[in-house]
Amino acid sequence: xxxxxxxxxxxxxxxxxxxxxxxxxxxxxxxxxxxxxxxxxxxxxxxxxxxxxxxxxxxxxxxxxxxxxxxxxxxxxxxxxxxxxxxxxxxxxxxxxxxxxxxxxxxxxxxxxxxxxxxxxxxxxxxxxxxxxxxxxxxxxxxxxxxxxxxxxxxxxxxxxxxxxxxxxxxxxxxxxxxxxxxxxxxxxxxxxxxxxxxxxxxxxxxxxxxxxxxxxxxxxxxxxxxxxxxxxxxxxxxxxxxxxxxxxxxxxxxxxxxxxxxxxxxxxxxxxxxxxxxxxxxx
Amino acid sequence: xxxxxxxxxxxxxxxxxxxxxxxxxxxxxxxxxxxxxxxxxxxxxxxxxxxxxxxxxxxxxxxxxxxxxxxxxxxxxxxxxxxxxxxxxxxxxxxxxxxxxxxxxxxxxxxxxxxxxxxxxxxxxxxxxxxxxxxxxxxxxxxxxxxxxxxxxxxxxxxxxxxxxxxxxxxxxxxxxxxxxxxxxxxx
Numbered sequence: 195x196x197x198x199x200x201x202x203x204x205x206x207x208x209x210x211x212x213x214x215x216x217x218x219x220x221x222x223x224x225x226x227x228x229x230x231x232x233x234x235x236x237x238x239x240x241x242x243x244x245x246x247x248x249x250x251x252x253x254x255x256x257x258x259x260x261x262x263x264x265x266x267x268x269x270x271x272x273x274x275x276x277x278x279x280x281x282x283x284x285x286x287x288x289x290x291x292x293x294x295x296x297x298x299x300x301x302x303x304x305x306x307x308x309x310x311x312x313x314x315x316x317x318x319x320x321x322x323x324x325x326x327x328x329x330x331x332x333x334x335x336x337x338x339x340x341x342x343x344x345x346x347x348x349x350x351x352x353x354x355x356x357x358x359x360x361x362x363x364x365x366x367x368x369x370x371x372x373x374x375x376x377x378x379x380x381x382x383x384x385x386x387x388x389x390x391x392x393x394x395x396x397x398x399x400x401x402x403x404x405x406x407x408x409x410x411x412x413x414x415x416x417x418x419x420x421x422x423x424x425x426x427x428x429x430x431x432x433x434x435x436x437x438x439x440x441x442x443x444x445x446x447x448x449x450x451x452x453x454x455x456x457x458x459x460x461x462x463x464x465x466x467x468x469x470x471x472x473x474x475x476x477x478x
Numbered sequence: 479x480x481x482x483x484x485x486x487x488x489x490x491x492x493x494x495x496x497x498x499x500x501x502x503x504x505x506x507x508x509x510x511x512x513x514x515x516x517x518x519x520x521x522x523x524x525x526x527x528x529x530x531x532x533x534x535x536x537x538x539x540x541x542x543x544x545x546x547x548x549x550x551x552x553x554x555x556x557x558x559x560x561x562x563x564x565x566x567x568x569x570x571x572x573x574x575x576x577x578x579x580x581x582x583x584x585x586x587x588x589x590x591x592x593x594x595x596x597x598x599x600x601x602x603x604x605x606x607x608x609x610x611x612x613x614x615x616x617x618x619x620x621x622x623x624x625x626x627x628x629x630x631x632x633x634x635x636x637x638x639x640x641x642x643x644x645x646x647x648x649x650x651x652x653x654x655x656x657x658x659x660x661x662x663x664x665x666x
Contacts (some may be wrong), residue, residue: 207611208643233651234607239555240599243577243592251660252603255653292663293656343557344568353561379520379556383599384619387591391524391552399519424634463641 195314198260198302199227200278200417202271203235209271209416211460215445216270216307218454219250222323223315226239227268230259236277239383251292253281261299266314270307270445273382273416276340277305279347308414308444312358320365325453327367330475334373334408335359335444336399338418342377353377359414359444366451373406375399380421393429396422400429400437409471410440419443423465440468450477482526482547484540489538498536498544504577508565509533515559515569525549529559536572545580549573551589594622604661607651612644623656 205213218324220227229367237252239297257278260267269275284291285298305313311320339357342350350356354377363370378399381392399422403411413419423441430436450457458478472478499506515529522528525550527535535544544550550573559569568634581589587593598618615635619628638644651657 203609203611203649206649208638209644210643232651234651234653234657235609237603238599238609240596240603242555242574243596244581244600245578246574247664248600248660249574251664253658255656293660306566339554339556339558344561344570377553379558380499382554382556383595384552384554386550386615387595387622388524388589391521394523395520395554424638425484431553463643465637465641 195224196226196228196265197310198263198265198267199229199254199273200233200236200260200267200269201229201371202269202274204271204416204420208420211463212270212416212419212443212445215443215454215460218456219311219445219448219452222449222454223311223319223360225268225315228263228265228435230256230263230267232259236274238273238277241277244405247292250281250284250289251294251449253277253293254285254291257281257285258294258298260302264299264302266303266310268303268307268310269304270414271417272306272338272340274320275304275306278345279349283347306414308337308341308359308362311448312361317361317365318337320362320448323452324366326451326477328363328447328451328475328477329367331368331447331472331477332371332405332408333363333368333408333410333412333442333447334371334406335363335376335412335415336380336403336418336422337376338413338415339377339379339382341414356380359412362444363412363447367449368447371403371406371408373402373408375402380418382417382421383419385425389425389428391434392421393425393432396425397429397433397437400439403439410468412442412444414444426466438466440464440471442468482543482549484527484535484543488540488588490537491541494539494541495537498541498572498575498579500577502568502572504564504567504569504572505573506536506567506572507534507569509537510564510565512564514562514564518558519553520556520558521552521554524552529553533567533569533572541579545572545576545583545585548589550576550580551592590600591622594618597621600661604658606648607654607657608649610645610648612646613648
């Protein structure tokens with residue numbers, strides 16, 4: 195299965211273990227990720243806070259390349275996904291965008307990675323590759339804001355209750371807990387600009403995950419992972435309560451269940467090391 | 479947190495309501511104050527004006543007050559308000575339009591870290607075609623907190639480096655010129 199792949203800027207940096215686990219999982223599932231040639235940044239939150247046309251033109255230049263390739267495009271980051279979908283909708287509506295020459299065919303779909311794996315690869319193909327089921331791992335799935343919102347852009351069926359990651363983890367054998375905070379906000383760049391505000395938002399997620407009976411939070415976005423994982427000491431100090439919650443990429447969990455030998459290396463990059471929990475459950 | 483100054487007596491200024499309607503492309507007048515935006519918003523605890531009140535201010539033409547509020551920078555662009563508005567007002571995009579106007583008019587922002595971050599992010603993107611995270615972070619910290627701000631974050635930076643999360647060399651992209659051209663064309 196060949197697809198275009200838009201990695202996004204974080205994949206080689208703060209989300210390196212995400213990039214590595216995406217590559218491993220794609221290899222195992224037989225997805226041929228064709229990295230979009232000469233891709234450039236989507237502009238993320240900073241472009242839309244600054245200029246409407248900038249917020250469309252930056253992702254649109256990537257869509258022109260993807261359009262020529264004509265393959266469905268898979269995106270592992272929620273923010274990149276959102277900005278690419280915004281530009282795609284605008285191009286389809288005939289909006290004139292700076293730097294785009296016209297002739298956009300749009301004969302391809304843009305999919306967030308977890309949706310792509312659940313909807314296009316599917317339960318059967320995932321199950322076939324599971325060699326070490328994640329039995330006993332209690333987790334909640336955290337999607338963050340932009341995989342589903344706003345649905346007129348993302349085409350999400352249920353913006354408050356996405357299920358693809360839940361379904362994937364269940365197929366891997368994990369005990370997936372239900373909770374109402376799947377799509378609440380991690381605070382995004384506030385973690386740098388207004389840290390106390392972001393930490394309060396993240397603390398809420400930890401408390402609710404704990405209430406749901408989860409030992410870990412599964413994620414599908416570099417920024418969500420980094421925000422939840424990196425600052426648990428500061429959040430604990432602010433809250434007066436110790437947090438030590440492993441924040442694990444859904445692809446890392448897939449790799450683990452598929453028996454990918456390099457999984458240990460991914461987990462070593464985390465701030466809250468998930469390995470003690472995984473060993474306790476006999477998964478590592 | 480500061481508290482946005484709202485005059486005690488207000489004479490509605492429809493021309494200013496229409497100005498923000500034009501800038502955002504959203505029909506502000508359609509808001510009937512159901513408060514769904516405010517009730518769904520995860521950051522109201524840090525706002526000086528909660529979202530439905532901000533919408534009411536805009537209806538009355540209190541645009542100058544709105545672009546001086548903390549709220550437009552405290553908003554995390556999570557799009558919950560936009561998703562839930564029964565009148566299809568893209569409230570998150572109204573926030574964008576207010577931020578853009580605030581910057582264009584050179585408003586002295588209390589929550590200045592937010593626009594400083596966006597400037598550092600876009601500077602790195604413009605330079606390389608992609609964002610070089612460590613460069614962006616250092617530039618942001620220097621601009622927002624000076625050397626002491628940079629020192630405060632040094633520990634996190636080192637911890638990231640040890641985990642292999644910091645790529646020292648900036649990305650190299652052949653399409654760099656195209657990205658620079660986009661910036662040149664849209665800058666007003």
